[in-house]
Amino acid sequence: MRSEDKERLDRLQARILAESGKKFTQQELLGLLLSLGESQFAFLTDRPKKMTKAQRERLMALPVRTGVQIRPEDYDDILYGSSR
Numbered sequence: 001m002r003s004e005d006k007e008r009l010d011r012l013q014a015r016i017l018a019e020s021g022k023k024f025t026q027q028e029l030l031g032l033l034l035s036l037g038e039s040q041f042a043f044l045t046d047r048p049k050k051m052t053k054a055q056r057e058r059l060m061a062l063p064v065r066t067g068v069q070i071r072p073e074d075y076d077d078i079l080y081g082s083s084r
Helices: 003-020 026-039 041-045 053-061 072-080
Strands: none
Touching (some): 026 041
């Protein structure tokens, strides 16, 4: 095991003990991490799919409602800075 991975495992082990009071050996902790990796295998291997140009255009055309009201006369100040 690389020394930096060993240090990360040590920190994780200490954090679990500090936050939960549960003490795991490093062997137990590695077993739990492997189980987690197996149960979440799709998360580890799925990569975000690239969007097609049509999908990006549809997404960009969706309205964004933030609830903020902007007066038309304030657009230039917001975009380019106050001219006052």
